Amino acid sequence: MADAVLSQFKQQEEKEVISSDKKLKIGIIGTGWIAESHAESYLIMPDVEIVALSDIIPGKAQKFAKKYGLENVKFYGHHSEMINDKSLELDAVSVCTYNKTHAECTIDSLKRGWHVLLEKPMCVTIEEAVAIRKAEKETGKVLSIGFQPRFDVNMQMIKKIVESGELGEVYYIQTGGGRRRGIPGGTFIEQDTAGIGALADIGCYSLDMVLNAIGYPKPLTVSAYKSDFFGKNPEMYPEDSKRFNVDDFAAAFIRLEGGIILDFRISWAMHMDTAGDTLILGKKAGLRIPSTECWNGTVGGPMKIYRDVANEPVCYEVPILPDYSGMGLFDKKIRSFLDAVKNGTKAPVSTDQIFYNQAILSGIVKSAELGKEIELDLPDIG
Numbered sequence: 001m002a003d004a005v006l007s008q009f010k011q012q013e014e015k016e017v018i019s020s021d022k023k024l025k026i027g028i029i030g031t032g033w034i035a036e037s038h039a040e041s042y043l044i045m046p047d048v049e050i051v052a053l054s055d056i057i058p059g060k061a062q063k064f065a066k067k068y069g070l071e072n073v074k075f076y077g078h079h080s081e082m083i084n085d086k087s088l089e090l091d092a093v094s095v096c097t098y099n100k101t102h103a104e105c106t107i108d109s110l111k112r113g114w115h116v117l118l119e120k121p122m123c124v125t126i127e128e129a130v131a132i133r134k135a136e137k138e139t140g141k142v143l144s145i146g147f148q149p150r151f152d153v154n155m156q157m158i159k160k161i162v163e164s165g166e167l168g169e170v171y172y173i174q175t176g177g178g179r180r181r182g183i184p185g186g187t188f189i190e191q192d193t194a195g196i197g198a199l200a201d202i203g204c205y206s207l208d209m210v211l212n213a214i215g216y217p218k219p220l221t222v223s224a225y226k227s228d229f230f231g232k233n234p235e236m237y238p239e240d241s242k243r244f245n246v247d248d249f250a251a252a253f254i255r256l257e258g259g260i261i262l263d264f265r266i267s268w269a270m271h272m273d274t275a276g277d278t279l280i281l282g283k284k285a286g287l288r289i290p291s292t293e294c295w296n297g298t299v300g301g302p303m304k305i306y307r308d309v310a311n312e313p314v315c316y317e318v319p320i321l322p323d324y325s326g327m328g329l330f331d332k333k334i335r336s337f338l339d340a341v342k343n344g345t346k347a348p349v350s351t352d353q354i355f356y357n358q359a360i361l362s363g364i365v366k367s368a369e370l371g372k373e374i375e376l377d378l379p380d381i382g
């Protein structure tokens, strides 16, 4: 009751009136599961029309159009058919394919002159990330990566706390988390489609949560481990274990520029309830961010700050903040991309940051396979 009364006095976010005079023409490449969330968000935007759909599985794009009542849509199979249709005029595409085809779909779309909203993770290898970044630079198109937790007010609070100086200089971060049991199926569990498993699927989010908060310093070295004991176990997964060939758990020790240490672990499956809360240690104070059970892009409960007051150790809570925007995270992700396209502004989740996220993911894979620490000798992506 008290909250309801108080909320009347909170400043409501001003709702921007979006002009529907000119509609942006949107295409979706890959009409699988996540494309549904893209379509649902585009459909509530007054300044957008979905005019093209592409999927390599015959009939899948047509079925998708029917489900969402999309009329006057052009259909394509492989994304290259869409790219090669010279009569097709688009402003932007959502790349919603599995990880392994992120790079080719994105590079081809950018070079065709379309802005791109690319689903997370950015791609699979560091070579692909370099090529994507090069195409983005050459074409000058907007390329945003689909990290919707960036738009969560509590995630944003983590960054605000760090930037406020409340923690002092940050020197150590423990992050990650994941699931006791939660291996997805479908195209997530094979090299040929996903390329990387839990590490890329949910690991990219937990890395982004902390790296974005501290301003994405350059990663320097990685010493990592990954395993696949659960996904490959036929007693646990009688059918999927036959084709499972990615990681279901990974852990890494990463050195970042500025002497910051990042201690990371992520899991789709393990004999433990949590791989731990996220801890950000600064010279003045420490921040504890409770983990969630599945990594759903939210903060798992009130955060706690530990520091000394009058030479005594104290701890106080940062309550979970309400979101008064009236928009879901996915709608915010789509809207911020459309606004960048319309206004010619910087991508809301830019590759100059996510390149480092990808460098860590790819570095973890490489270090784990070599069984030793590696240096990330990253090219200048300026």
Ligand SMILES: NC(=O)c1ccc[n+]([C@@H]2O[C@H](COP(=O)([O-])OP(=O)(O)OC[C@H]3O[C@@H](n4cnc5c(N)ncnc54)[C@H](O)[C@@H]3O)[C@@H](O)[C@H]2O)c1
Binding pocket: 029, 030, 031, 032, 033, 034, 035, 054, 055, 056, 057, 060, 077, 078, 079, 080, 096, 097, 098, 099, 101, 105, 119, 120, 121, 146, 147, 148, 186, 187, 201
């Ligand atoms: N942001 C989120 O919350 C979120 C959630 C789930 C998945 N994802 C990401 O979205 C991506 C897709 O996941 P999904 O669950 O929708 O997978 P999915 O397998 O259901 O869908 C991918 C589709 O892309 C199609 N495809 C692949 N290559 C193609 C190409 N070259 N041209 C045309 N179509 C092509 C496939 O046939 C498939 O239908 C993954 O990278 C995943 O990490 C993001």
